[in-house]
Amino acid sequence: MKSSRRQVLRLAASAGALLPLSESACLRGRPQAKLLESRLPLPKPFESVLPIIPVLKPVRTDASTDYYEVAVHPASARILPGGTTSIWGYNGTFPGPTIEARCGRQVSLRLRNELPVPIVNHLHGGRTPPESDGYPTDFLLPKDYGPLLTSDPRARVKWAEREYVYPNEQRAATLWYHDHRMDFTAPQVWRGLAGFYILRDPEELQLPLPRGDREIALLICDRSFDADGSFLYPALDPSLRGQSGVSMDYMGGVLGDVILVNGAPWPKLEVANTRYRFRILNASNARRYELALDPAPGGAASFVQIGSDGGLLDKPVRHRTIRIAPSERFDVIVDFSRYRLGSKVSLLNKAAGGPQGQIMRFEVTRQERDDSAIPPTLSRIDFPDPASAVRTRVFDFSYRGTRGWLINRKPYDPARMDAQPKLDSTEIWRLQTDFNHPLHLHLVHFQVLSHSGRPGPYDAGWKDTIDLGPGQAADILVRFSGYRGRYVFHCHNLEHEDMAMMGNFEVI
Numbered sequence: 001m002k003s004s005r006r007q008v009l010r011l012a013a014s015a016g017a018l019l020p021l022s023e024s025a026c027l028r029g030r031p032q033a034k035l036l037e038s039r040l041p042l043p044k045p046f047e048s049v050l051p052i053i054p055v056l057k058p059v060r061t062d063a064s065t066d067y068y069e070v071a072v073h074p075a076s077a078r079i080l081p082g083g084t085t086s087i088w089g090y091n092g093t094f095p096g097p098t099i100e101a102r103c104g105r106q107v108s109l110r111l112r113n114e115l116p117v118p119i120v121n122h123l124h125g126g127r128t129p130p131e132s133d134g135y136p137t138d139f140l141l142p143k144d145y146g147p148l149l150t151s152d153p154r155a156r157v158k159w160a161e162r163e164y165v166y167p168n169e170q171r172a173a174t175l176w177y178h179d180h181r182m183d184f185t186a187p188q189v190w191r192g193l194a195g196f197y198i199l200r201d202p203e204e205l206q207l208p209l210p211r212g213d214r215e216i217a218l219l220i221c222d223r224s225f226d227a228d229g230s231f232l233y234p235a236l237d238p239s240l241r242g243q244s245g246v247s248m249d250y251m252g253g254v255l256g257d258v259i260l261v262n263g264a265p266w267p268k269l270e271v272a273n274t275r276y277r278f279r280i281l282n283a284s285n286a287r288r289y290e291l292a293l294d295p296a297p298g299g300a301a302s303f304v305q306i307g308s309d310g311g312l313l314d315k316p317v318r319h320r321t322i323r324i325a326p327s328e329r330f331d332v333i334v335d336f337s338r339y340r341l342g343s344k345v346s347l348l349n350k351a352a353g354g355p356q357g358q359i360m361r362f363e364v365t366r367q368e369r370d371d372s373a374i375p376p377t378l379s380r381i382d383f384p385d386p387a388s389a390v391r392t393r394v395f396d397f398s399y400r401g402t403r404g405w406l407i408n409r410k411p412y413d414p415a416r417m418d419a420q421p422k423l424d425s426t427e428i429w430r431l432q433t434d435f436n437h438p439l440h441l442h443l444v445h446f447q448v449l450s451h452s453g454r455p456g457p458y459d460a461g462w463k464d465t466i467d468l469g470p471g472q473a474a475d476i477l478v479r480f481s482g483y484r485g486r487y488v489f490h491c492h493n494l495e496h497e498d499m500a501m502m503g504n505f506e507v508i
């Protein structure tokens with residue numbers, strides 16, 4: 001990988017300015033995401049036990065707020081049998097601890113940066129005031145880091161510590177937090193900077209859905225490993241302190257060859273013969289999955305979807321398989337009473353073959369009573385009226401050879417405002433692309449009006465990410481409520497994002 005140092009798409013770190021290619025190793029076609037092979041034998045599937053991610057305790061609470069303190073630091077994790085992996089983790093864990101929040105109760109998250117690099121924290125799916133949203137240049141620098149040169153005059157830079165405030169004035173939903181450092185999001189998330197943030201409300205709590213140890217959050221991601229057990233990543237500068245970007249071969253995205261769920265390779269989970277609720281997050285940099293159960297349950301759909309990125313659907317949607325792109329969440333019920341005791345049920349990834357075609361395994365080991373149910377009506381969804389949209393904006397996401405991954409032919413630039421919607425106005429955004437891009441907007445959730453025709457099978461409910469395939473276009477209906485200020489929208493293939501496929505909108 002060091003040898004490809006010159007075959008680089010260069011980005012000026014933290015400025016957003018794009019420099020020319022140092023070599024004309026330009027690509028004719030659009031570079032596909034590429035598998036990075038581990039330099040050690042892959043672990044055997046279904047040997048480790050699925051870790052249940054611990055819920056973080058607040059350091060204190062008062063009438064309005066729960067206060068959390070998290071130190072972000074290097075640590076060593078047990079991921080592979082018989083070895084350790086050095087990670088960067090929130091409180092030294094990967095995935096980070098789960099934050100559980102209540103709608104209408106504020107969360108204060110005080111982060112301390114004990115890494116050797118700048119970080120930025122973003123609550124994905126959060127309706128967050130701009131100063132806490134984790135704008136990519138709102139760096140939290142290590143204590144002794146010198147002044148950071150950024151050409152962004154609006155950057156809010158802090159040293160050592162910073163408080164993020166999340167008002168939680170939104171619907172219950174499965175959110176997640178992850179690093180969002182300008183130009184370095186992909187490698188920093190790969191090293192471990194991601195975790196769940198689960199927002200609950202009374203409406204959802206009174207539904208008879210599976211709960212307790214039958215409600216499990218599953219963070220799925222792929223990683224590759226170096227010979228010493230550390231995470232392997234094709235960063236041009238593995239210190240992540242200088243040159244950003246990946247070697248040319250991987251500019252389409254980095255795919256790992258080991259599938260991790262909650263940080264364990266191809267784990268197994270013993271379950272009762274009852275319904276379970278799984279909050280599934282694809283936290284991979286670039287990999288899409290098509291989830292399937294093997295064997296499929298007799299006479300029923302494998303998955304009953306009850307929620308999407310933005311919380312509960314109005315009514316359940318049945319799926320035989322689920323396609324999930326980076327950063328999307330699917331909240332599903334799986335009914336293990338459809339299987340005989342002793343069954344082994346694999347969660348497959350139909351989007352890949354070989355080892356990456358497996359994700360985890362459930363073993364139905366116990367008989368238990370089940371009082372849960374899936375109500376035919378889950379929630380109320382009040383989408384805005386499309387006729388109330390005050391304008392339509394068109395954004396084209398495409399690859400422009402040596403210029404990288406662009407939006408409307410322009411690379412990301414913090415100084416350029418790509419849209420200025422008015423607070424509480426509704427707009428239609430027409431998103432179109434020549435390639436695969438999971439597209440995400442901060443601050444808002446949206447309704448998919450069309451997705452190369454009618455909304456697709458995975459577009460139900462409130463979304464904050466929509467996955468477009470080659471040559472597809474989608475119209476999304478967006479209401480810009482919440483806060484005035486500057487936010488980003490971008491491709492959530494993290495390598496594309498770091499290579500400039502990001503834009504700004506300012507709610508005015």
Ligand code: C2O
Pocket residue numbers: 122124178180327440442488490492
């Ligand atoms: Cu999940 Cu801007 O990100």
Ligand code: CU
Pocket residue numbers: 405436437438491492493496497501
């Ligand atoms: Cu993309």
